Amino acid sequence: xxQKKFILQESEIPTQWYNIQADMPNKPLPPLHPATRQPLGVxxxxxxxxxxxxxxxxxxxxxxxxxxxxxxxxYKYYRSTPLVRAYALEEAxxxxxxxxxxxxxxxxxxxxKINSALPQCYYAKQEGTTNVTTETGAGQWGAALSxxxxxxxxxxxxxxxxxxMIQKPYRSSIMRTFGATVEGSPSMSTRAGxxxxxxxxxxxxxxxxxxxxxxxxxxxxPGCKYTLGSVLNHVAIHQSIIGLEAEKQMAMAGxxxxxxxxxxxxxxxxxxxxxxxxxxxxxxxxxxxxxxxEPNSCPKLTRGKxxxxxxxxxxxxxxxxxxxxxHDFKPANxxxxxxxxxxxxxxxxxxxxxxxxxxxxxxxxxxxxxGVLFARTEGIIPAPESSHAIAATIREALKCKxxxxxxxxxxxxxxxxxxxxxxxxxxxxxxxxxxxxTDEDIAKNKIGV
Amino acid sequence: xxQKKFILQESEIPTQWYNIQADMPNKPLPPLHPATRQPLGVxxxxxxxxxxxxxxxxxxxxxxxxxxxxxxxxYKYYRSTPLVRAYALEEAxxxxxxxxxxxxxxxxxxxxKINSALPQCYYAKQEGTTNVTTETGAGQWGAALSxxxxxxxxxxxxxxxxxxMIQKPYRSSIMRTFGATVEGSPSMSTRAGxxxxxxxxxxxxxxxxxxxxxxxxxxxxPGCKYTLGSVLNHVAIHQSIIGLEAEKQMAMAGxxxxxxxxxxxxxxxxxxxxxxxxxxxxxxxxxxxxxxxEPNSCPKLTRGKxxxxxxxxxxxxxxxxxxxxxHDFKPANxxxxxxxxxxxxxxxxxxxxxxxxxxxxxxxxxxxxxGVLFARTEGIIPAPESSHAIAATIREALKCKxxxxxxxxxxxxxxxxxxxxxxxxxxxxxxxxxxxxTDEDIAKNKIGV
Numbered sequence: 001x002x003q004k005k006f007i008l009q010e011s012e013i014p015t016q017w018y019n020i021q022a023d024m025p026n027k028p029l030p031p032l033h034p035a036t037r038q039p040l041g042v043x044x045x046x047x048x049x050x051x052x053x054x055x056x057x058x059x060x061x062x063x064x065x066x067x068x069x070x071x072x073x074x075y076k077y078y079r080s081t082p083l084v085r086a087y088a089l090e091e092a093x094x095x096x097x098x099x100x101x102x103x104x105x106x107x108x109x110x111x112x113k114i115n116s117a118l119p120q121c122y123y124a125k126q127e128g129t130t131n132v133t134t135e136t137g138a139g140q141w142g143a144a145l146s147x148x149x150x151x152x153x154x155x156x157x158x159x160x161x162x163x164x165m166i167q168k169p170y171r172s173s174i175m176r177t178f179g180a181t182v183e184g185s186p187s188m189s190t191r192a193g194x195x196x197x198x199x200x201x202x203x204x205x206x207x208x209x210x211x212x213x214x215x216x217x218x219x220x221x222p223g224c225k226y227t228l229g230s231v232l233n234h235v236a237i238h239q240s241i242i243g244l245e246a247e248k249q250m251a252m253a254g255x256x257x258x259x260x261x262x263x264x265x266x267x268x269x270x271x272x273x274x275x276x277x278x279x280x281x282x283x284x285x286x287x288x289x290x291x292x293x294e295p296n297s298c299p300k301l302t303r304g305k306x307x308x309x310x311x312x313x314x315x316x317x318x319x320x321x322x323x324x325x326x327h328d329f330k331p332a333n334x335x336x337x338x339x340x341x342x343x344x345x346x347x348x349x350x351x352x353x354x355x356x357x358x359x360x361x362x363x364x365x366x367x368x369x370x371g372v373l374f375a376r377t378e379g380i381i382p383a384p385e386s387s388h389a390i391a392a393t394i395r396e397a398l399k400c401k402x403x404x405x406x407x408x409x410x411x412x413x414x415x416x417x418x419x420x421x422x423x424x425x426x427x428x429x430x431x432x433x434x435x436x437x438t439d440e441d442i443a444k445n446k447i448g449v
Numbered sequence: 450x451x452q453k454k455f456i457l458q459e460s461e462i463p464t465q466w467y468n469i470q471a472d473m474p475n476k477p478l479p480p481l482h483p484a485t486r487q488p489l490g491v492x493x494x495x496x497x498x499x500x501x502x503x504x505x506x507x508x509x510x511x512x513x514x515x516x517x518x519x520x521x522x523x524y525k526y527y528r529s530t531p532l533v534r535a536y537a538l539e540e541a542x543x544x545x546x547x548x549x550x551x552x553x554x555x556x557x558x559x560x561x562k563i564n565s566a567l568p569q570c571y572y573a574k575q576e577g578t579t580n581v582t583t584e585t586g587a588g589q590w591g592a593a594l595s596x597x598x599x600x601x602x603x604x605x606x607x608x609x610x611x612x613x614m615i616q617k618p619y620r621s622s623i624m625r626t627f628g629a630t631v632e633g634s635p636s637m638s639t640r641a642g643x644x645x646x647x648x649x650x651x652x653x654x655x656x657x658x659x660x661x662x663x664x665x666x667x668x669x670x671p672g673c674k675y676t677l678g679s680v681l682n683h684v685a686i687h688q689s690i691i692g693l694e695a696e697k698q699m700a701m702a703g704x705x706x707x708x709x710x711x712x713x714x715x716x717x718x719x720x721x722x723x724x725x726x727x728x729x730x731x732x733x734x735x736x737x738x739x740x741x742x743e744p745n746s747c748p749k750l751t752r753g754k755x756x757x758x759x760x761x762x763x764x765x766x767x768x769x770x771x772x773x774x775x776h777d778f779k780p781a782n783x784x785x786x787x788x789x790x791x792x793x794x795x796x797x798x799x800x801x802x803x804x805x806x807x808x809x810x811x812x813x814x815x816x817x818x819x820g821v822l823f824a825r826t827e828g829i830i831p832a833p834e835s836s837h838a839i840a841a842t843i844r845e846a847l848k849c850k851x852x853x854x855x856x857x858x859x860x861x862x863x864x865x866x867x868x869x870x871x872x873x874x875x876x877x878x879x880x881x882x883x884x885x886x887t888d889e890d891i892a893k894n895k896i897g898v
Contacts, residue, residue, distance in 0.1 A: 003459055003525075004459065004522075004525045004526045005459070005525070005526065005527075007456055010452055010453065010454070073453075076452075076453045076454070077453045077454065077533065077827070077828065078454075078828075084526065088600075106555045108827075108828030108829055109828065110867065114828075147824075147825075147828050150825050151537075151828075169870075170619075170867065170868075170870035170871075173870035173871070173873055173874045173877075174830060174867070174870060174873075176873075176874070176877055177821060177824055177825075177830060177870070177873045177877065178824065178825060179825065372626060375596075375626055375627065376596075376599050376626075376627060376628065378526070378557075379526065379527075379557030379558065379563075379596050379600075380557055381623065381626060418559065418619065418623070418867045418868060419619075419867060419870075421618075421619035421622035421623060421626070421868075422619075422622070424622055424623075424625075424626045425622045425625070428622075428625055428626065
């Protein structure tokens with residue numbers, strides 16, 4: 001019998017994260033203060049983030065960062081996640097490609113987000129913080145943060161994108177079960193939220209609006225720090241545990257990926273699976289192709305502009321150098337709530353400029369078609385976000401069918417879709433649609449100040 | 450660092466199931482034909498079940514049964530499930546007990562049910578069946594069967610208990626995503642369903658009503674076989690994979706359980722985790738205590754009568770020797786839909802008579818309190834069914850706190866509760882209640898013909 005999955009012993013789980021900034025041929029441009037346009041230092045960022053996260057954020061020297069022992073202890077409850085060979089999907093596609101997926105859907109709370117929630121809450125607690133706040137799109141990050149806050153004895157307040165609350169009410173329930181306070185964004189509880197609602201009373205929210213509110217809460221609440229589930233460099237560092245494990249697991253399988261694929265919202269799961277392998281492209285002459293799969297209704301990688309822009313809708317964050325659709329871009333109400341974000345992270349933006357990776361954009365219906373095929377073959381109902389990676393994988397696998405190439409494709413199954421069954425219902429009933437953007441739709445949004 | 454979890458290599462996964470019938474000091478009484486009251490043979494049962502399942506059902510000779518290779522191949526995608534030491538729960542309770550749980554919630558579809566769905570569909574397919582049908586309470590079994598049917602190329606029709614459809618609509622969506630047809634029971638699509646609705650138009654269904662409908666569909670549809678997710682002996686045989694793995698994993702942890710606990714509906718997950726360990730009580734003089742945790746609103750083990758009774762509400766099944774509350778017992782609408790069944794399996798009923806195990810009954814609010822504590826410590830939101838096992842475990846662990854005993858307690862986390870968030874919402878909002886039964890409530894129901 002052929003081995004189906006590859007799992008590491010607890011003793012083999014990596015004890016350091018990987019920081020690609022140290023190895024990048026061109027470092028990411030620095031974040032800027034919006035008024036002075038001067039590069040920001042750790043002290044500037046540490047007003048809202050845990051200081052250790054800020055150190056990591058701006059660390060372009062150290063390729064390896066020790067995972068604190070209490071975080072590693074918690075990782076060991078669920079890590080390693082399995083690396084699985086998707087034989088049934090391969091067979092259904094009739095492809096000669098070898099398809100592997102890293103199954104982060106078996107994590108507590110159902111996605112990779114817990115990998116960064118634990119260290120962020122750990123650092124916050126160590127620094128004397130009592131409360132943390134954050135935004136959440138699909139709710140995966142908010143759920144993970146709520147649990148991690150409970151683990152380290154912090155109170156958590158989460159701004160959940162309003163459309164996500166409607167599409168995925170169970171996510172709010174999950175956060176409340178872990179003891180968190182949950183508010184729909186835009187809300188009337190912050191200045192930023194009120195301003196957004198005043199300008200647009202039917203605004204259903206986006207990651208950009210929810211970030212504005214959470215940042216404001218952190219800035220105006222003593223003892224409260226802000227945490228972010230994606231976009232920033234320190235999140236990609238924490239998520240590198242995914243790729244570092246996958247590297248060992250691929251070796252157990254006796255293969256090395258020709259192609260690495262992940263869905264793309266802000267870059268947390270993409271960076272997590274991709275950067276440890278990209279390291280070998282940069283340092284060891286490997287030629288793996290890296291593909292970030294984004295929704296065609298939120299196409300910052302394939303149709304965005306590289307420029308300094310705000311990370312949030314209200315303009316409260318530093319200016320970040322990124323591929324962006326404009327910070328007031330209002331994404332369509334697709335079900336992949338975790339991908340409804342206007343900008344890419346600073347690292348990924350630089351890597352795209354340097355040709356080390358590229359994006360593909362995928363219509364909503366293609367992602368659900370891919371998700372249902374994956375469920376019926378591999379038995380796991382994927383998150384709508386993860387289905388973007390599956391759809392991109394299927395495209396690549398079908399190319400191999402054309403050419404006969406036995407490519408090794410690795411994708412990250414970032415989470416399961418059990419909280420997204422309303423979306424699957426709508427798809428099966430034929431009630432879902434694609435959204436396409438004209439160049440005018442994209443050009444009208446504000447980039448930078 | 451202490452090891453948190455124990456996982457078997459694929460090569461260590463058991464290749465045989467365990468059949469406790471061969472080792473029982475007193476064999477289960479045979480099922481009887483309702484009219485003749487004569488013991489039923491394989492040929493009688495094979496009209497509605499796959500023949501191989503019937504052979505296993507009545508097999509009191511062979512303690513070990515080979516797992517067919519195609520089933521084992523599918524098992525290897527997700528097995529072994531982890532055995533986890535619940536350090537965080539122990540700490541929260543301040544107990545000296547060592548608490549372990551077998552985490553079946555990471556299985557595809559989120560519960561242990563897939564372990565029997567795969568072989569039942571495999572055998573059905575081997576025997577030329579084209580369609581399978583079944584009932585489902587919480588929806589866990591129906592979801593597993595829908596996937597297993599897809600795996601082996603069968604059509605599936607599922608009767609889901611009506612209250613469960615309302616409480617857990619996502620479960621129906623999951624079954625449909627796997628391509629199954631789903632009908633609420635009691636329905637107007639069968640004679641049995643119509644009769645039940647006529648007598649009681651507001652009947653919200655139970656496992657007993659749904660079994661009646663599925664059995665009728667199988668009996669009246671050529672090429673269609675009935676499958677059952679619990680109660681019957683062959684299901685307990687398939688589920689023994691849980692305990693057989695756990696035995697190896699406990700050995701990896703260097704311990705042996707003093708107490709084994711599982712929730713109890715019909716006995717599938719209880720038998721699965723318990724019987725491989727009970728074997729050593731019977732054969733090797735071990736003295737492990739076995740506790741089946743049932744809802745106090747459906748207390749067949751603790752307050753039922755041992756007698757021949759029907760397995761379904763309409764009286765279409767054979768007469769089964771079991772602890773029962775009467776086949777027309779209408780359980781309260783608790784959220785643990787998988788435990789809303791009037792009778793215990795034949796094996797378990799005999800084991801209780803022989804003093805090899807016992808039941809405890811737990812009120813709904815205690816189960817949710819236990820479930821929330823488990824979530825906040827171990828990071829996994831348990832199914833309301835599994836929370837019965839957790840509540841019983843907490844009772845035992847707190848006894849150890851009193852006595853200072855370092856007992857080793859093992860329970861089966863049969864599934865996650867992500868589809869049950871409505872129930873958690875109600876609990877957190879204070880909208881859930883307990884149900885208690887008077888002796889009159891119990892006495893008024895019909896047992897046998």
